[in-house]
Amino acid sequence: MTIDWENYLSDEAKLREPSVMKMMGRFGKIISLGAGLPHPDCFPIKNISIDSLSPNSNFIKTESNSVHMDDKDEKLYEALQYTSGRGTSYLDPWCHDHIEKYHKPKYNDWDSLLSAGATQSLESVLRLLCNSNEDTILSEELTYPAFLETCKPLRIKVIPIKVDSDGACPSSIDYILSNWNELYPNNSLKKPKLFYTMPVGQNPLGSTMPLKRREDIYKICQKHNIIIIEDDPYYHLQLDCLNGSDPLPSLLNFDNDGRVIRFDSFSKILMPGSRCSFITANKVFIEKLTRHNEVNIHSSAAPSQLILHELIKNWDSNGNDGFEKWLNYLKIHYFKRRKLLNDEFEKYLPKKLCCWNFPNSGMFLWIDIIMSQWPIPSNLKLTHIEWVKLLEDTIFDTNVEKGVLLAKGHWFMVDSELDRIGFRATFAFADEIEFSGASERFADSLNSVYEKFYGVKP
Amino acid sequence: MTIDWENYLSDEAKLREPSVMKMMGRFGKIISLGAGLPHPDCFPIKNISIDSLSPNSNFIKTESNSVHMDDKDEKLYEALQYTSGRGTSYLDPWCHDHIEKYHKPKYNDWDSLLSAGATQSLESVLRLLCNSNEDTILSEELTYPAFLETCKPLRIKVIPIKVDSDGACPSSIDYILSNWNELYPNNSLKKPKLFYTMPVGQNPLGSTMPLKRREDIYKICQKHNIIIIEDDPYYHLQLDCLNGSDPLPSLLNFDNDGRVIRFDSFSKILMPGSRCSFITANKVFIEKLTRHNEVNIHSSAAPSQLILHELIKNWDSNGNDGFEKWLNYLKIHYFKRRKLLNDEFEKYLPKKLCCWNFPNSGMFLWIDIIMSQWPIPSNLKLTHIEWVKLLEDTIFDTNVEKGVLLAKGHWFMVDSELDRIGFRATFAFADEIEFSGASERFADSLNSVYEKFYGVKP
Incomplete structure (x- = not known):
């Protein structure tokens, strides 16, 4: 480690010093009338x-x-x-x-x-x-x-x-x-x-x-x-x-x-x-x-x-590597959930209108709305970015109306004018039995928003 | 409440808004692929x-x-x-x-x-x-x-x-x-x-x-x-x-x-x-x-x-006011401890050199060093404040040498040049059986520091 990391500290951090109350623990085994700790008898x-x-x-x-x-x-x-x-x-x-x-x-x-x-x-x-x-x-x-x-x-x-x-x-x-x-x-x-x-x-x-x-x-x-x-x-x-x-x-x-x-x-x-x-x-x-x-x-x-x-x-007692086994148990659990939600997406989502990843880690599928399929409707006088936001909001609100919640892309964007529409779906929390209904509702939402804006089915 | 407390916020606080991840809980009972919470089955x-x-x-x-x-x-x-x-x-x-x-x-x-x-x-x-x-x-x-x-x-x-x-x-x-x-x-x-x-x-x-x-x-x-x-x-x-x-x-x-x-x-x-x-x-x-x-x-x-x-x-179940009883139990506990430490102070501490309060609340006795009894020794070329700090440090260090820890006054002072020497003693933490030894050591420390500076017993 050759870099002097002291130089990288904030003004606030440079001023931090050891707390005197915490230092009182450092005097070893003498009678302490020092730190105001409660006596163990006072813990119920x-x-x-x-x-x-x-x-x-x-x-x-x-x-x-x-x-x-x-x-x-x-x-x-x-x-x-x-x-x-x-x-x-x-x-x-x-x-x-x-x-x-x-x-x-x-x-x-x-x-x-x-x-x-x-x-x-x-x-x-x-x-x-x-x-x-x-x-x-x-x-x-x-x-x-x-x-x-x-x-x-x-x-x-x-x-x-x-x-x-x-x-x-x-x-x-x-x-x-x-x-x-x-x-x-x-x-x-x-x-x-x-x-x-x-x-x-x-x-x-x-x-x-x-x-x-x-x-x-x-x-x-x-x-x-x-x-x-x-x-x-x-x-x-x-x-x-x-x-x-x-x-x-x-x-x-x-x-x-x-x-x-x-x-x-x-x-x-x-x-x-x-x-x-x-x-x-x-x-x-x-x-x-x-x-x-x-x-x-x-x-x-x-x-x-x-x-x-x-x-x-x-x-981990008795030579058991139980913590590692638990991690494996969790991975199997989420492995199954990932497949289940992905299978339901495959079954229901309109692939003309959206696409999604199959992640190898974590808890999230990300669904991108395929922008080329969603041009600005001719009756709307909007800039491109206004349309992007309107479309994302409309899909999000329609999801909620139809009874499924996905996180919307703009919540995650550093630059709120990023030219992208997407939704984050987690396979971690909902009961597995609900994945099918959730996917159907989301698909239904995408199709109905499309029909609303363009007057035809996708 | 007639004051507009918004005006009192820091620049930082003015910019705080609700977290979108926490807002996702507010959509009620719909299927959530929203927030990345672990499923209850994943809690061991x-x-x-x-x-x-x-x-x-x-x-x-x-x-x-x-x-x-x-x-x-x-x-x-x-x-x-x-x-x-x-x-x-x-x-x-x-x-x-x-x-x-x-x-x-x-x-x-x-x-x-x-x-x-x-x-x-x-x-x-x-x-x-x-x-x-x-x-x-x-x-x-x-x-x-x-x-x-x-x-x-x-x-x-x-x-x-x-x-x-x-x-x-x-x-x-x-x-x-x-x-x-x-x-x-x-x-x-x-x-x-x-x-x-x-x-x-x-x-x-x-x-x-x-x-x-x-x-x-x-x-x-x-x-x-x-x-x-x-x-x-x-x-x-x-x-x-x-x-x-x-x-x-x-x-x-x-x-x-x-x-x-x-x-x-x-x-x-x-x-x-x-x-x-x-x-x-x-x-x-x-x-x-x-x-x-x-x-x-x-x-x-x-x-x-x-x-x-x-x-x-x-x-507090069954109409018991157990929490209130616990508070009373604690008060009795600390009431006894306060008296015990004060009694030992009365027995040992040199009242010519120091005085202390008998607090009606909390965990602390405060001992003031009576400054009029501790003039700057003639052989020391110090300002008054230098002497104040030297004396407090010397008593503190001698306490530690003799095996008792008290918190020193300067740790608590907003202005480090305050013309006061004191020590904080808590009756909360040490075993009661140690109060006598602690008081004796502190007294011994005060007397020996006095003798060190003035060449005579107090």
Whole structure:
């Protein structure tokens, strides 16, 4: 790690220092009248038990495990008491081990840190690196709405990067950064130092960067000295990697500069309610994020940390690789759902009017409306972009009328004038029995909107 | 509520809008291929059971209660799934009811909102109302370090308010605000619109504002149109209000303008690890804070919400007022501890060199070093302030050497040049059996530092 990452910190982050209240834990075993922690006798909860699906029955039956207040390892006590900015002594090292096992960065000075869900990770990282009204950030031209909704109030301008079926195009990044001063003359906009990307099962397009694309993306970011935020909630949902076949290496795995900030989350694989996730990055960034934790969230809620750790520890006991088996179980579950929804789309959707991807990862099918089939109706006096928005809104509203909800493309667009209409459909949430009805309704909606605008059936 | 609180929002908060991903929940019962939530079948946890001290045995024995995945009220499902920015359907209304029961604001348009601990509440409220490098905030001249540590990186200047044994002095607030343009001429500093205060068991001084002081504080803030942040973790630890005798009314209770933003926390009364707290304020502020939650923490972790709610619901079942009984149990616990530590201080501490308060609330004794007894030693060429800091540091270090930790006054000072030396001692955390040893060591430390500087015993 040869880059001095201190220089990349925001004005806010530069001013962060260790919290004195958290420092009081560092004086070792002396009598403490220092930190205002409640005494353990003041915690009314003395045991927490969890019943969870067990790998011993291939996740059909449950098994129980309990954590007692008087257990020697004090796990429950830690889950009830204030924690440090690093979280509990059990889940904190688990995160580090997880990264070591799956992602192995190519440099030494990296670290992981628990946070309160990936959106909280994202906000804290943007505040770590960006000044309001000054910094800018690259992202796929269609991206996660909460990312856009975080950047807007922070007044961080997002610069869209072209995408193809393999995800963000390195050539688009190179073009924009190589021609920055021509594109934004007179220093009207500061050159970006960040690229926010979802390399697996991209939200909303469902695309996954293949190996070569990953290499190219990392290289182009190296060339322009760009920090990569790798938001990767679907890493463990690479649905064609069943039964232990290797998933794609993460961008973090390529990293030898400390330029990748990776987000892992328990939300898509265990329980989103836990608000538990972790950030992996170079130690300069993790140190400042820890300081921020100390005076903000402290850490993700400790009972969540306890429950997640007990669940995984129990699964992995007796040499069982139960956590890996659970991931495989999930992949099979979503593998089936993906096929089911795709089959119903094949059966019902009008292929003249729309087309869609078959994603190899994640939770989303993306349906593009084939614009050449939807010219501006002659009776409407609209610009092209006005028509694009009207058509998307009309299809969306008709979907809702007919009783099916899909997310509409403009929610995901960095540039609201992008010349594209699409819808995101997830196969994760609805009951499988509803996929057929949903597809029929969506097809019905497309056909009836077509008839409404053109007076004929498609 | 006649004030237009929209005008008080920060630039950041003005730009916050509802999150589209969270809006997707609002389309009612149609088939959703919209939001990317995991299917309930993908949650491995099927039951959570808690054993907790029961009011039926005066909190000596535990009782169990369980929450199953297939319970009709779907409480466990809610605790595992994504929540809205308002949190779970059970703890969200509980917070509102709690405020209604204990604090009853004098206006209608108020609301409460769950957050991830009081420090997270504080940061989000400062970001709601303050622009960096521009806004300023009043606080007691000795205050909670995490407040100072939050303001510093956010570049919000803190203006110290004089305190006496009843807490912040209204006359000091009035003087500063009435003479602002003379004190900070040429618009060098923006006039504050906020006052951060801890009216009960103030950290670190342990002071509690009596009724008259509360009236005066509210009035003076009304006069100068100041928003009050009432950080009140020790409200339920008014230790002389045992067995149902009335606690002091909160500042929120006086509020008829919507100018009080109140923080309640479960940390000091149930479990700090939960990272669960709530903010009460006018609906304009709560609306914007909810929007921020949606793209940041979502809410406090849902398993924490479940555990807290089940605990309290179970205590309060069958017409039992178990929660109120628990608060009384806690007050008795800390009442005893306060007396014990004070007795040991009486026994050991050199009253010539120091004096301390006997707080009626909270967790802290504050020990003032009597400066008139500690003149600058003739052999030291120091300014008065250099001596003040040297003496405090020397006592602190000697304490640690002798094996007792107290928090030192300068950690709490808005102005590091304040002419005061003191230490904060908490009676909450150490085992009671250690109070005697701690007091003896602290006394020993004071005496030996005196002897070190003056060559004679005190």
